[in-house]
Amino acid sequence: MKNRGHNRDPKQCRVKLKELRQAYQKTREANGRSGSEPQTCRFNDELRAILGVQPPLPQLCCLTPSMEMEAIRKQVLGTKKMMMRRRL
Numbered sequence: 418m419k420n421r422g423h424n425r426d427p428k429q430c431r432v433k434l435k436e437l438r439q440a441y442q443k444t445r446e447a448n449g450r451s452g453s454e455p456q457t458c459r460f461n462d463e464l465r466a467i468l469g470v471q472p473p474l475p476q477l478c479c480l481t482p483s484m485e486m487e488a489i490r491k492q493v494l495g496t497k498k499m500m501m502r503r504r505l
Contacts, residue, residue: 437464 425433437460444458458464 438468441465441468 440458441464
């Protein structure tokens with residue numbers, strides 16, 4: 418890393434990764450509670466991609482049957498696309 422101009426040692430990288438992972442986990446737990454406002458953490462999309470977490474399905478209780486099927490179809494297609502990207 419020093420050859421590329423980064424002045425961090427492995428311990429600093431591990432600590433930073435641990436802090437990011439903990440912040441992401443706290444955000445996920447907060448979003449899992451009913452009645453809470455949706456939250457995001459710093460680098461939320463990047464962490465989701467790295468940690469392999471699927472985006473949540475929309476609340477199905479508020480959808481019509483056709484909207485429910487469309488949400489499920491989009492989730493399945495998104496999962497397939499993500500799996501294809503990982504293979505490349």
